Amino acid sequence: MRKVSIALAGAAIAAMVAGTSALADGHLEKAIDARNAQMTLYSWNLGMLGGMAKGTVEYDAAKASAAASNLAALSAMSSQGLWPEGSDSTAMAGKTRALPEIWSTYPAVAEKGAALKEAAAKLAQVAGNGLDALKGGVGDVGKACGDCHKQFRMPK
Amino acid sequence: MTGPMRRMLLGVAVLGVFGVAAAWSLSAPTRIDAAxxxxxxxxxxxxxxxxxxxxxxxxxxxxxxxxxxxxxxxxxxxxxxxxxxxxxxxxxxxxxxxxxxxxxxxxxxxxxxxxxxxxxxxxxxxxxxxxxxxxxxxxxxxxxxxxxxxxxxxxxxxxxxxxxxxxxxxxxxxxxxxxDPAPVLTVGEDLERGRYLVEGPGHCGECHTPRSPIGGPDLSRWLGGGPNPDGEGTIPNLTPAGKTISSWSEAEIAEYLKSGFTPDFDTAGGSMADVVANTARLSDADRLAIARYIKALPPVGPAE
Structure with a gap:
């Protein structure tokens, strides 16, 4: 009887430790930070291209190509570990706007990611070919961003 | 039954009938004729x-x-x-x-x-x-x-x-x-087009104005944002007291309604992405008219 109690207590402690580490090591927060950083880099590079497209920044073929290549690289990055189960707007309210539908309708979100990758690769090819080519490409990348945000991001 | 008692009951009954009749007529749908x-x-x-x-x-x-x-x-x-x-x-x-x-x-x-x-x-x-x-x-x-x-x-x-x-x-x-078909805000002639688009056909207030407990728009908090009526999250306050777009210029609001890009190159999401797909089809003049009206909104502070 005593042995059973000790075994049970041990199991309970083990479970507690395991549970605590899963909750407290902050790996979900770290993943959210990392993917937010990726989003910031998207908007940083898109900002340069969008400024040129809008005419607030003078068009420069070399700079446009560099920013577009960055976007293409960002969209082609492996997303491993960035979107762990449980890092959604319900489970982590206030920390992320990533809707649970990302996980419940998977792989729908992966299709959106593939569409962005394609649009960004095309933009990288044409961004240095003049302002009109740039404008069209930026619009398509924006549509790909918006398409995913529409379905999978909670309003502010 | 005594006389006064009977008269009182009769009175209540008459009032009741009037009340029902009044309620029925007050709740009647309004319509006009083809003429x-x-x-x-x-x-x-x-x-x-x-x-x-x-x-x-x-x-x-x-x-x-x-x-x-x-x-x-x-x-x-x-x-x-x-x-x-x-x-x-x-x-x-x-x-x-x-x-x-x-x-x-x-x-x-x-x-x-x-x-x-x-x-x-x-x-x-x-x-x-x-x-x-x-x-x-x-x-x-x-x-x-x-x-x-x-x-x-x-x-x-x-x-x-x-x-x-x-x-x-x-x-x-x-x-x-x-x-009530009356305009929400009193504005000068230069803002009339924007007001018409926002308050009328654009129906921006349906999401951006908070609702009363029975679902009516709270016009005292016009375009002041509130809970998302159709899901999680909050709909932004569009007035100068809001945090989301109060720093945007007229041109930046118009650009957002055209391309979906915010000034720092985030994109419209959620149901606003659908809205932008529609506003992208408007004329530049109409998008700017909307932006002008938005910039002229009276401030609505954070909800209590």
Missing amino acids: DLPAHTGDPERGAALFAIGGCVSCHAAEGAKDADRLVLSGGRAFKTDFGTFHAPNISPDPEAGIGRWETVDFVNAMKFGTAPDGSHFYPAFPYTSYARMRDEDLLDLWAYLRILPASDRANEPHEIGFPFSVRRAVGFWKLLYL
């Missing part, structure tokens, strides 16, 4: 522009419809609200499943008074509190455009609403409180 319509031939081309600002597609096209399918107003999208689940109806020109049998005046009555051709009330999930501010001529143009869109034979499903909201007649009392 009340202005002499104006609907112009489908102008109607197409109103269709874009009205955002009919966002609710009445099938979920996820793309390109040409966005013009098939088959309905079917579900809207989960605090009052129950509403299903957007088929408003394509199909004579059976859609509204192909409607007369012009039926459409005007629906848009201005929220009254169905059979004389019943529509639920205000259909934003007629905003559309009521539209000009009759514009409604006739919009109707002319809706008539030439493709038909769909998708059958409607009933709304799923619990008591007491399931009593349609009671919507008449709601309308007494909230259906």
Whole structure:
């Protein structure tokens, strides 16, 4: 009887430790930070291209190509570990706007990611070919961003 | 029974009958006759522009419809609200499943008074509190455009609403409180176009203005943001007291309504992505008019 109690207590402690580490090591927060950083880099590079497209920044073929290549690289990055189960707007309210539908309708979100990758690769090819080519490409990348945000991001 | 007692009971009964009669008449749907319509031939081309600002597609096209399918107003999208689940109806020109049998005046009555051709009330999930501010001529143009869109034979499903909201007649009392075609803000002539687009066909207030416990717009907090009426999250406060867009310039707001890009190159998301797909079709002048009106809004502070 005593042995059973000790075994049970041990199991309970083990479970507690395991549970605590899963909750407290902050790996979900770290993943959210990392993917937010990726989003910031998207908007940083898109900002340069969008400024040129809008005419607030003078068009420069070399700079446009560099920013577009960055976007293409960002969209082609492996997303491993960035979107762990449980890092959604319900489970982590206030920390992320990533809707649970990302996980419940998977792989729908992966299709959106593939569409962005394609649009960004095309933009990288044409961004240095003049302002009109740039404008069209930026619009398509924006549509790909918006398409995913529409379905999978909670309003502010 | 004594004389006074009898007279009192009689009095109560008479009052009761009057009360019921008054309630019945107060809650009666409003409608106009065909003879009340202005002499104006609907112009489908102008109607197409109103269709874009009205955002009919966002609710009445099938979920996820793309390109040409966005013009098939088959309905079917579900809207989960605090009052129950509403299903957007088929408003394509199909004579059976859609509204192909409607007369012009039926459409005007629906848009201005929220009254169905059979004389019943529509639920205000259909934003007629905003559309009521539209000009009759514009409604006739919009109707002319809706008539030439493709038909769909998708059958409607009933709304799923619990008591007491399931009593349609009671919507008449709601309308007494909230259906008012008067403009919300008093503005100068230079802001009139923007006001018309935002307060009327654009129906921005339906999401960006918070609602009372019975679902009416709280005009004292006009465009002050609030809980998302159709899901999680918060809808941004558009006034100068809000945090989201108060730092944006007129040109930046107009750009957002065109490309969906925010000034720091995030993109519109959620139901606003659908809105931008529609506002992208407006003229630059109209987008700028909207932006100007937004910049002129009276500040609405954070909710208590």
